[in-house]
Each structure stands twice: as structure tokens, then as C-alpha cells.
Amino acid sequence: MVLAVMVMTVVTGLALNNSVFSNKRVSVTLDKINYLLWKQQILLTVRSHRLKKLLTGNVLPPAATVVLGGGVMVEKDEYEVFVTQYNALASWLLSTIDPSILPHLVGAETAEIWMKVTIIFANKSPTVKEVCDVLTACGAPVSEYEQIVTVLNGLPPEYRPFVVVITTSSYPLSFDRIASMLVDAEM
Structure with a gap:
């Protein structure tokens, strides 16, 4: 190039x-x-x-x-x-x-x-995952916990029940699992 x-x-x-x-x-x-x-x-x-x-x-x-x-x-x-x-x-x-x-x-x-x-x-907004991947490639990785907190804090009020379930879960959920749950909730 x-x-x-x-x-x-x-x-x-x-x-x-x-x-x-x-x-x-x-x-x-x-x-x-x-x-x-x-x-x-x-x-x-x-x-x-x-x-x-x-x-x-x-x-x-x-x-x-x-x-x-x-x-x-x-x-x-x-x-x-x-x-x-x-x-x-x-x-x-x-x-x-x-x-x-x-x-x-x-x-x-x-x-x-x-x-x-x-x-x-x-007009294309990058996803949280895309931004985190770019930051990781630049040598500034974002922890999975930070990714999860960012997504949960950015959700509109109608997702509060999901946020409560996710944050009070007795076992840790991965970012991908939480993303999947949120996509399912949209449908």
C-alpha cells in the first residue's frame, strides 16, 4: 500500500x-x-x-x-x-x-x-466486541468484565429485568453468553 x-x-x-x-x-x-x-x-x-x-x-x-x-x-x-x-x-x-x-x-x-x-x-456503529478487539490489537486489552459492564450500562430501561438476572447470577456468565441472551430477548 x-x-x-x-x-x-x-x-x-x-x-x-x-x-x-x-x-x-x-x-x-x-x-x-x-x-x-x-x-x-x-x-x-x-x-x-x-x-x-x-x-x-x-x-x-x-x-x-x-x-x-x-x-x-x-x-x-x-x-x-x-x-x-x-x-x-x-x-x-x-x-x-x-x-x-x-x-x-x-x-x-x-x-x-x-x-x-x-x-x-x-453510519455503521461498531459493536462493543469490535471496539474491544481493536483495542486489544493496539495493545490495550479490555477485560471481559469491563465489556459486560459497558454493555449492561448501555441498555435501555426495558432490559432492567435481564440486567438483574445477569448481575445476581450465582455463576459467572461470559460476554458471549450475555450477548446471546440479549439477542434472544430482542426477538
Whole structure:
């Protein structure tokens, strides 16, 4: 997941000189539980290359050609650089996404990829278990007791009878068992 993009002088908000390249590695591949961490790394990388306008679609491509004296039409270098950056950013962005998510992005280009990923993940609240798994992966494990207390404290009042049964049980219940009981109670 290395980003090789041009870092350049700014013309219309985008880098346009292809003389310097920089490689950026992102340590997180977007999956179903790490959207916020992935988003932070992507935005930091994209901003460091001054390409956020490409990512968000807030820039129009420059004219592809210019007409010179005598009616001769020539391609503009700025357009070629724009297309190169746009495609490089889209390719790199897709390389930072788990293969299970890629089918949702088929045919999308840079700004559309960003928008679709945002739509897919922005409204998805992670479960307590998912958050705890991420914290454990980061070296800050959450005990099963803390997980249980967090879930029980977050329940609405109609679950009070279940909370009483769980907290007064003579034998300890696992987080998974409590989650199963709560799912059964919802049905």
C-alpha cells in the first residue's frame, strides 16, 4: 500500500511538476471494523501530498487541449498530470481496502470511491466486541468484565429485568453468553 505521487508546486490547488516522487505506506487496510483509523491515515497521507481536492472531488480537471496561433491544437501538460494523479490516487486508495469491500467500489473513480466508502461506513456503529478487539490489537486489552459492564450500562430501561438476572447470577456468565441472551430477548 504505497502511494507514489508527485509532490509539486501548486497550480489551481494541485501539484503539477512531476520531478519529485514520494512513497507513503498506510499500515491499515480498511475492513469492517477500522474505518476511523483507516480514514485518519488516508487523510493525513492525501493532505501531505496536497491531493485532498482530488479525493473529495472539489477540483475540476484543467482543459485537455489548448489552441495555439494558426488553429493548432495541442495537449496541455497540466491535464496529463491531473489524469496521472487522479488515477494514481484512485489505484492507491483501492489498494488500501480489504478485498471483501472492493465489489462495492467497482467502476468508481477517486472521489466516488471516497464518497461510497464514507456512505458505507459513516453510519455503521461498531459493536462493543469490535471496539474491544481493536483495542486489544493496539495493545490495550479490555477485560471481559469491563465489556459486560459497558454493555449492561448501555441498555435501555426495558432490559432492567435481564440486567438483574445477569448481575445476581450465582455463576459467572461470559460476554458471549450475555450477548446471546440479549439477542434472544430482542426477538
